[in-house]
Amino acid sequence: MGKYKVLTCRKPTKCEKCGREIAKGEKYIRRTQRTNKRARCNDCGAPRPSEMTGSETLSQAYSIQENLEGYTDSETPLDIVGAIRDASNAVEELITEIDEKISNIEEYFPSGSPASERLQEHRDGLEEWQDELDEQLNEAENLANILDELYKENGDEADMDGEYGDKLVDLQQILSDLAGSLSI
Numbered sequence: 001m002g003k004y005k006v007l008t009c010r011k012p013t014k015c016e017k018c019g020r021e022i023a024k025g026e027k028y029i030r031r032t033q034r035t036n037k038r039a040r041c042n043d044c045g046a047p048r049p050s051e052m053t054g055s056e057t058l059s060q061a062y063s064i065q066e067n068l069e070g071y072t073d074s075e076t077p078l079d080i081v082g083a084i085r086d087a088s089n090a091v092e093e094l095i096t097e098i099d100e101k102i103s104n105i106e107e108y109f110p111s112g113s114p115a116s117e118r119l120q121e122h123r124d125g126l127e128e129w130q131d132e133l134d135e136q137l138n139e140a141e142n143l144a145n146i147l148d149e150l151y152k153e154n155g156d157e158a159d160m161d162g163e164y165g166d167k168l169v170d171l172q173q174i175l176s177d178l179a180g181s182l183s184i
């Protein structure tokens with residue numbers, strides 16, 4: 001895992017992400033990974049966990065999580081349900097990739113290796129997360145159906161202070177809990 005700090009720019013430098021020049025005196029984010037130092041402008045913001053890890057598997061897992069987080073302020077119930085379903089599918093694909101990696105490693109190290117053990121741990125964490133995603137997907141679909149019904153009954157008059165608003169908050173809560181529940 002890399003580290004980052006917010007510093008004041010002393011010598012103009014380029015943002016690693018957008019390429020914009022960071023001016024002298026401007027606040028910027030300095031990222032250190034191993035011995036590499038990189039700068040990032042304030043508009044691009046601090047690197048996300050997916051950009052901070054040297055592990056391809058972790059980076060992919062964190063990207064899925066970050067995508068999900070991006071939906072927490074999402075507009076429609078269907079978007080939220082879709083985001084959870086996409087995350088579950090993406091995790092499933094990632095688990096398949098990890099299995100391939102593990103079996104490749106095991107060809108050379110039949111009695112195991114630290115690398116395959118680490119992958120196995122990531123796999124376990126992802127599998128747990130996927131179970132949770134699938135379980136909550138049902139719950140989210142139920143809520144989205146109720147919201148849809150309420151919307152059909154009331155149209156744009158659907159009461160944000162009443163049942164509609166309450167259910168929508170519940171649905172958003174499911175999404176944000178899921179985004180926070182990956183532990184690898």
Ligand SMILES: [Zn+2]
Nearest residue numbers: 015018041044
């Ligand atoms: Zn930038």
